Amino acid sequence: MEEQPVVVEPTMWLPPINSHLKFYTLILAKQSYVRVRVNPALVVLRPAFSISISITVKFYPENSTRKRSFMGLSLDHTYQIPCWHITSLSPMNAVRFILDLINRTWLCFQLKNIFLRWKHFDEGGNICWEDGDVYGVLEKIWYFLCTMSRKSYNQGRNELPFSLEIMKIIQIPHDQFRDWNSWYRQKKRANPYFEREFKNAIRRPRTPEELLEPVLYDHIATSESAIQELETLKFGESGCSSTADTNCLVCLQKLQIGSIACRLPCSHLFHKDCVIKWLQESHMCPLCRFKFPLKINRSNN
Numbered sequence: 001m002e003e004q005p006v007v008v009e010p011t012m013w014l015p016p017i018n019s020h021l022k023f024y025t026l027i028l029a030k031q032s033y034v035r036v037r038v039n040p041a042l043v044v045l046r047p048a049f050s051i052s053i054s055i056t057v058k059f060y061p062e063n064s065t066r067k068r069s070f071m072g073l074s075l076d077h078t079y080q081i082p083c084w085h086i087t088s089l090s091p092m093n094a095v096r097f098i099l100d101l102i103n104r105t106w107l108c109f110q111l112k113n114i115f116l117r118w119k120h121f122d123e124g125g126n127i128c129w130e131d132g133d134v135y136g137v138l139e140k141i142w143y144f145l146c147t148m149s150r151k152s153y154n155q156g157r158n159e160l161p162f163s164l165e166i167m168k169i170i171q172i173p174h175d176q177f178r179d180w181n182s183w184y185r186q187k188k189r190a191n192p193y194f195e196r197e198f199k200n201a202i203r204r205p206r207t208p209e210e211l212l213e214p215v216l217y218d219h220i221a222t223s224e225s226a227i228q229e230l231e232t233l234k235f236g237e238s239g240c241s242s243t244a245d246t247n248c249l250v251c252l253q254k255l256q257i258g259s260i261a262c263r264l265p266c267s268h269l270f271h272k273d274c275v276i277k278w279l280q281e282s283h284m285c286p287l288c289r290f291k292f293p294l295k296i297n298r299s300n301n
Contacts, residue, residue, distance in 0.1 A: 014072070014201055014202065014206065015059065015070070015072045015180065017057045017072050017073055017108070017109060017168065017170070017206075018108070018109055020170045020171075020172060022062060022170065022171040022172075023112075023113065023168055023169060023170040023171065024112075024113035024114070024115060024168075024169050025109075025111050025112060025113055025114045025115070025166065025167070025168055025169070026114075026115045026117070026165075026166075026167040026169055027114060027115065027116045027117070027137060027141075027164070027165065027166050027167075028117050028118075028119075028163075028164070028165040028167075029116070029117070029118040029119075029140075029141050029144050029162070029163075029164050029165075030118060030119045030162075030163055031119075031148055031154075031160065031161065031162055031163075032050075032052065032161035032162065032163045046082060046083075046084075047082075047083045047149070047154075047157060047158055047159070047160060048080050048081060048082050048083060048158070048159055048160070049079075049080070049081045049082075049083055049086060049145060049149075049159075049160050049161075049162050050078060050079075050080055050159050050160065050161045050162065051078065051079045051080075051081055051101065051162050051163075051164065052076065052077075052078045052161070052162070052163045052164070053076065053077055053078075053079070053101060053102060053105045053163075053164045053166070054074070054075065054076040054105075054163070054164070054165050054166065055073065055074075055075045055076070055102075055105055055106065055107055055108075055166045055167075056071070056073060056074050056075075056165070056166070056167045056168070057071070057072040057073035057074075057109070057167070057168045057170065058070065058071055058072065058167060058168070058169055058170070059071075059072055059170045059171075059172050059177065059180070060169060060170070060171055060172070060177070061171070061172065061173070061174045061177040061178075062171035062172060062173060062174070063171075064174070068177075068181075070177065070180050070181065070184070071202055072170070072202060073108070073168075073202050073206065074199075074202050074203050075105055075106050075203065075204075075205070076105070077104070077105045079101055079104075080159075083149045083160065086142070086145050086146070086149075087145070087146045087149055089142070091139050091142065094138075094139070094142035095135055095138040095139055095142065098138045098141055098142060099134075099138060102164075102166065106205045107166070108205070108206055109168050111134045111137070111166075114133070114134070114137050116137050116140060116141075118140070118141070118144050141164065145162065148160060148162065179249070179286075182247075182249060182252070183249065183287055184198075186247070186249070186287070221279065221280050221281055221282065221283060221294075222279040222280070222282070222283045222292040222293065222294070223283075223292065223293040223294060225293070226279075226292045226293045227276060227279050227280070230262045230263075230264065230272075230275070230276075231262065231263045231264075232260065232261070232262055232272055233260075233261055233262075233263060234258055234259070234260060234261070235255045235256065235257060235258065235259045235260075235261045235269070236257035236258060237258075246269065248261075248269070248270045248271045248274050248275075249270065249286050249287055250270055250271065250274035250275060250277075250278050250286055251271060251274050253271075255269060255271065259271065260272045260273075262275045262276070264285050264290060265290065266285050266287075266288050266290035268285055268286075268287045268288065268290075270286070279292065
């Protein structure tokens with residue numbers, strides 16, 4: 001019988017998507033390609049837009065030319081809207097209507113620093129820069145839909161497929177990007193179902209706690225009593241299983257047989273000295289972000 005996957009609560013290990021200052025928003029509006037031949041002379045009484053909205057968040061190492069990324073969110077939904085309903089709106093009402101569709105797809109970040117790109121079948125892609133002017137961007141999307149409904153190659157179609165991709169591109173330090181990739185690879189090695197669990201986790205709406213992890217909150221130390229209660233053991237001895245590729249993700253060095261290690265309540269192993277130094281500056285496990293009791297002092301206020 002096939003072993004069932006262990007369901008892991010994703011709250012602790014989903015990357016926060018609203019805690020970074022370096023980001024921009026890329027919006028791509030285009031008519032989706034459909035291989036259906038139609039008769040342009042045919043009069044369709046009630047054509048409709050099939051509007052597919054996707055919302056994604058991707059992390060990239062800052063100032064890097066390599067196209068490596070780490071996915072943090074992936075949501076999508078499709079709406080069937082009669083063409084006349086959109087084309088008959090005033091610009092202001094159209095902007096409100098499109099924004100409502102985007103919010104119903106669970107937009108969970110602000111639209112700032114926007115690049116907008118749109119493309120018709122018979123035209124090249126046009127690129128413009130909008131510096132935080134959400135109204136101007138959404139008005140251009142509405143104008144795109146109105147123009148799309150009048151194109152000759154769309155006459156006689158019952159359905160006009162339109163896709164709107166909204167991507168938040170976040171730039172993070174190289175060290176943080178490297179640590180995330182190292183953490184991801186180690187989780188994949190430890191759990192054969194982790195990759196599927198991660199993809200499922202980023203495809204669901206996020207709670208407010210998962211969206212924002214304030215940087216200052218991350219660096220509140222662990223209480224001294226919690227550090228003193230950590231389990232100390234020798235790596236490789238009974239009760240402490242060892243593998244050749246087990247690394248301490250604080251110093252990124254291998255755990256050697258016989259070295260003094262600490263096992264956290266979340267079962268992750270680290271060099272004792274490394275993890276104690278870490279917990280004196282943070283209250284989270286370096287690997288899964290398991291939370292320890294906080295060290296309370298005046299500076300925390």
